[in-house]
Amino acid sequence: MSDFTHPLINNGWFKEVSDELFPGQALELKVKKILHTEKSEFQDILVFESTDYGNVLVLDGIIQVSERDEFAYQEMITHLPIFSHKDPKSVLVIGGGDGGVLREVLKHDYIEKIVLVEIDETVIQLSKKYLKGMAIAFENPKIEVKLCDGFKYLLELGQESIENKFDIIITDSSDPEGPAAAFFQQQYFKLLYNSLNSKGIVITQASENVWLKIELLKNLKNTINQVFPIVKYSYTTVPTYTSGQLGLMIASKDPNAKLNIPERSLSELKEEELFKYYNKEIHKASFILPNWAKNYLDQ
Template structure:
């Protein structure tokens, strides 16, 4: 068993310190019990029970989800593109082995099929065991699971014009290790090829305006060189470093208004959501003046 992540637990506290992604700062959570720790074929995986955030999933030393605040991320990365689309029926999720995005996708009655592509099956199995509130939709009749590399899956789709998606959600980890390819121009080009003409793509942008604004500017510029529209928005998640996580939303058509919901949740759908609503959808695109100018002005 690897000792990598145990080195991040000292005196009963887990410490997330990553000077490459989050220079000069870190995150600490009090640990009640280590539930699992090992190296999969692709990454270092740690699951622990925290004192105040429930069970916590950590990949390569970076917090991916906690039971207490995961919904703030899962709901926004899912419902922004799905409600920006007038009739999403066929949805692709790249990554997201913890099942949180999948749980949110199947809440939409209009969705007929949800395909999840995850390279690391161990993440799915561990989520089912330790994060059952997230991993509750894997057996849903709408769901299809593909255990393979997401990048290669999209390359294969590009060669099949009949296989296109209404919404594509990239729920990757941060741009290191197996997820690094998801933050490059070629990936946006593959997403463009796999998307229907009126489709919507969303990807977690890794950074937020408080951490690396130039990175966000470059990422938006890269997406804008491929898609007709590319917009940056964010959600607030306490256990992501600095409490915010960026999302980049793209579409092939100029007339798709990503910043406002084309559909609103039904009463039944809204009752299942704790973070997302139509007002929050629009508000998530409103940026502080300095950030907006830096991201969108040449």
């Protein structure tokens, strides 16, 4: 294996267990080699090479990305809001120190301003070393990185003039345990609202999906709806997230925004050139839910 050890890796297998987030189930990946493990100032970090999913980044015991399927998450959380906006020029990413969302934003040449706010520089440095296909975005001069707390940054941004605010804000946070729990509360969405332009759109990973704790999804949707006039639930399929599905909450300051139907689209040829997962049909389909889930979330 390697000289490193980690308490979540036993007999050559990494096991993700969280009775709080994923009660009654777990996820295992076979480990080829432990590449890095440390406790940064903010979290426990593990990077390992798996036998079938490439390199894997784990924060506080929860898989964040694997090289094999990361694009399914990065593309959807990025392109859903960008294609839902009529004329986006600026994008703020909260979290996302692995660089995957930045890589996707850079596929839109008309985006003029891209800012990443990441509290843990260690994640950026390890991603540059072990997740090069994602972290390549950090080499682009268009990217501005702020190493600070997302809450503090948004609080200051909310006091700024309109020209310094954003058209799109993407919250690529960890799951709602510990410090990241604040990213799922009403105060945070008020800060997002005040940091957006008049037709601004925000998207956040919802941690849950309809197969896990659907009641938490409903609570999150209601929380966001107390701040934004329109909120919709979407999802993407990612094998290395427990249950294979991850929810996304997208909201707009514009009450007439459709969100589930792209405002703009590319040709099929261009979509195939740029994206592995996203296309205009997936955009629309990702908002369609089975009856029981739709009825529960909408009631």
